Amino acid sequence: MRLIEMEITRQDWKEMSCGCGNTAEHLAGYLLQLAGRGPEQRPINVSFEGHVWSPAALWEPAPSVTAVALAALADDVAPIARGWFLDLLHCMVAGEGTELPQRCRALAGQGIWLLYEEVMSNRSPGVAGDAFEILAVIEPDRARLRRVREIAAEWLPVCCRTGQCDDEFDGSGLV
Numbered sequence: 001m002r003l004i005e006m007e008i009t010r011q012d013w014k015e016m017s018c019g020c021g022n023t024a025e026h027l028a029g030y031l032l033q034l035a036g037r038g039p040e041q042r043p044i045n046v047s048f049e050g051h052v053w054s055p056a057a058l059w060e061p062a063p064s065v066t067a068v069a070l071a072a073l074a075d076d077v078a079p080i081a082r083g084w085f086l087d088l089l090h091c092m093v094a095g096e097g098t099e100l101p102q103r104c105r106a107l108a109g110q111g112i113w114l115l116y117e118e119v120m121s122n123r124s125p126g127v128a129g130d131a132f133e134i135l136a137v138i139e140p141d142r143a144r145l146r147r148v149r150e151i152a153a154e155w156l157p158v159c160c161r162t163g164q165c166d167d168e169f170d171g172s173g174l175v
């Protein structure tokens with residue numbers, strides 16, 4: 001058992017209601033598939049929309065999914081799956097208002113150096129930008145974020161490089 005399986009088994013999925021109306025139990029299987037640890041033994045791009053997030057809201061399993069996504073980044077998963085977990089994490093922290101997005105942002109804040117590592121290592125196209133945009137939401141130390149933006153400017157997408165995607169979070173009291 002590795003980090004991602006460990007974190008999945010720690011969550012009480014059965015007790016949570018999924019956005020689809022079932023219990024969240026089936027999400028454990030989805031997360032394993034995303035990581036490439038499902039029955040197919042290769043990463044499968046499973047959508048969590050309608051289960052954990054929608055454009056309007058997050059559902060109850062969101063903090064657990066956030067915790068698993070962080071464990072996935074710390075684990076040895078394929079580059080394509082890392083990108084998917086970052087996308088998922090982005091959906092978890094970018095939600096507005098309510099209690100759930102705030103809990104997700106607090107959890108993601110515990111993994112801040114994993115996200116900086118994704119920005120700096122620039123493993124595959126798009127991944128550094130995804131990680132940077134999550135940091136733009138959760139990083140309370142804006143000076144650190146700007147410094148990393150300067151260092152990573154060469155490979156960050158234009159929206160991150162110009163500060164377009166982090167200015168709106170500056171001083172907004174998030175986290």
Ligand SMILES: [Zn+2]
Pocket residue numbers: 018019020021022023024026050051
């Ligand atoms: Zn569901």
Ligand SMILES: [Zn+2]
Pocket residue numbers: 129133157158159160161165
């Ligand atoms: Zn950006």
